[in-house]
Amino acid sequence: MGRSACCEKVGLKKGPWTREEDEKLLAYIQQHGHGSWRALPPKAGLQRCGKSCRLRWTNYLRPDIKRGKFSLQEEQTIIQLHALLGNRWSAIASCLSKRTDNEIKNYWNTHLKKKLIKIGLDPITHKPKYHALDCNQPKDIANLNHMAQWESARLEAEARIISESKLISDVYHSTATPPPPRPPLLAPPPPPRPSCLDVLKVSQGAWGTPRKGVTITNSNGFSTTNAALTSVSSMLKFSDTMLSASIDGVIHEHSFASDIINYVESPGACAIGRITSENNQDGYQVKGIMDNSLQIHDMVADWLRFPSFLEGFTDLQSGSVVTGPADNAVSEDNTNSYWNNILLPSTHKWIRP
DNA sequence: AAGAAACACAACCGCATGCCA
DNA sequence: TTGGCATGCGGTTGTGTTTCT
Numbered sequence: 559m560g561r562s563a564c565c566e567k568v569g570l571k572k573g574p575w576t577r578e579e580d581e582k583l584l585a586y587i588q589q590h591g592h593g594s595w596r597a598l599p600p601k602a603g604l605q606r607c608g609k610s611c612r613l614r615w616t617n618y619l620r621p622d623i624k625r626g627k628f629s630l631q632e633e634q635t636i637i638q639l640h641a642l643l644g645n646r647w648s649a650i651a652s653c654l655s656k657r658t659d660n661e662i663k664n665y666w667n668t669h670l671k672k673k674l675i676k677i678g679l680d681p682i683t684h685k686p687k688y689h690a691l692d693c694n695q696p697k698d699i700a701n702l703n704h705m706a707q708w709e710s711a712r713l714e715a716e717a718r719i720i721s722e723s724k725l726i727s728d729v730y731h732s733t734a735t736p737p738p739p740r741p742p743l744l745a746p747p748p749p750p751r752p753s754c755l756d757v758l759k760v761s762q763g764a765w766g767t768p769r770k771g772v773t774i775t776n777s778n779g780f781s782t783t784n785a786a787l788t789s790v791s792s793m794l795k796f797s798d799t800m801l802s803a804s805i806d807g808v809i810h811e812h813s814f815a816s817d818i819i820n821y822v823e824s825p826g827a828c829a830i831g832r833i834t835s836e837n838n839q840d841g842y843q844v845k846g847i848m849d850n851s852l853q854i855h856d857m858v859a860d861w862l863r864f865p866s867f868l869e870g871f872t873d874l875q876s877g878s879v880v881t882g883p884a885d886n887a888v889s890e891d892n893t894n895s896y897w898n899n900i901l902l903p904s905t906h907k908w909i910r911p
Numbered sequence: 912a913a914g915a916a917a918c919a920c921a922a923c924c925g926c927a928t929g930c931c932a
Numbered sequence: 933t934t935g936g937c938a939t940g941c942g943g944t945t946g947t948g949t950t951t952c953t
Binding site: 572573574575609610613614617618660661664665667668669 | 918919920921922923924
Binding site: 596 | 937939941
């Protein structure tokens, strides 16, 4: 696969953008849309490569991006999501409306990483430094191995889920419902759930009360623009789809938490039961998929063995109130509270029961 | 006041991936 | 199926600004 040659052309300007260039780019996109980025620069009268224009637009000029200082809540969200997702900046950005992945990445590297280091946490593992570095302890090695295996399985399964969920959806629509025209849904579909918050429902449903000091409200405050967010959300979306798809073509509202617990307690059984019943001729196909997906069951079961891993993400709920230090005026108590709210669950309770 | 060091962030680089002819 | 193109993404670099000595 050849690389784009646009950046290798000679005579194109590089480096910081001038005000005039910004205005040209902005004016052109407002009038025509960006279209093909590669074709844009000459049309807009810019001596830049298309890639540079795209970057300037997506990271700076786009009208729907928020600039300026990160709020306390945004900081907390980034830290929590980073603990879950690692350096997947675009996935993290999709949960922070109006922030670009580049901005979040920079903020992490210049501020948050240092904050974690300063309080003795490893910015990669989000665990106390000695956990990450002192691998002489058999228990530590076991934990790290377990995490590595878990992550490996998760990534592998994620790839499969994405393709399989599509297949299941196709099977469902081609067999469980009559041919077109599609019957109308008897009940309106539930409002789209912010994908990044799927994991929260599990933690709330499975372990009931939110953590002390955290006020849970609703989850409407996050951007839902990026549907393909994360492995976690894609996995849960898959499960949600499976469990919500009833053979009679009616979309039922389910308690997501109880569904996923049912799924864990009886891997595949509930979904397969529903789909293969009623003489679904493609049941064998679905069952095959589910057999293939038993790994998912293991993963979710792992989550349930590590409830503390998920507990920490309750703070992601929009409107959740987490007391934190005011900038430049940080009392020690508030600092402790701030970090406890963010970090305690995943740093102090990770050890396998 | 001047130079050095540290910091912050915009921009670049190059690989990965999806789409399409 | 293959190859070219466009775009997404994460790591890295460059440059302007601020703080320190």
